[in-house]
Amino acid sequence: MFIENNSRFDFDTTVEKIRELVANGGWSLLHVHDIKGIIGNKGYDVLPVTVMEVCKAPLSAKILGSDDDRAISVMMPCRISVYQKGNGDVVIGRMDAASMATGMEGAGAEVMLEAFRQMEEILAPVLV
Template identity: 50%
Template sequence: MFIENTSKYDFTETAQRLNDAVLAGGWTLLAIHDLKETLHKKGFEVLPVRVFEVCKGSLSVKMLERDKERLFSSLMPCRVSVYETSQGVTKISRLNAAIMAKEFGGIVEEVMGDAFEQMEKILEPLIIKQ
């Protein structure tokens, strides 16, 4: 259900390259949640984790314009996580939305599948192929 890949780059460079690639790919970057910083403010220490919330309006509208598909808005926006492991390796993870969407069919499968494919193309230059 989830995909995890190793990045070609360190944490900081991966985060910056992801940011740039999302925008270059015609997507909107809605938010970046720096979980390390958020937890630090609460007195906790964790390794670097940033969660990128990304959206493509032309796809989102297809899920939100009809009542039947609005149920799936809880899966929106798309999220990609960049984090560092205790071994110092930078990872990129995300939901395999295409597999999940097959369960629902119709416009949900079409939109989530398309979003997944586009995001995988954006991530491809950042990850080590296995």
């Protein structure tokens, strides 16, 4: 359901490189959530976690333009999580959309597979 890979870089560098790679890959960065900061403001201390919401409009439009596929919107936009583990490793996590698409049919499955393929290609330079 989820894929985790260690990063080649420290936490901040990983986040910055992913931001650049997403833009260079033709995707849009919709929002960046500083989860550590949000939780920290509530009085809890957690290791660094940043979640980036990314979208590629032509792919999204295929799903959102179809009544049969619009339910997939609960998994949109695509998310990339960068987090630090207790041992200091920096990890890039994301949903295994290819596995999830195997139980689907039609355009929705095709779009999920294509989004997964593109995102893996985009992330490859930062993955160990």
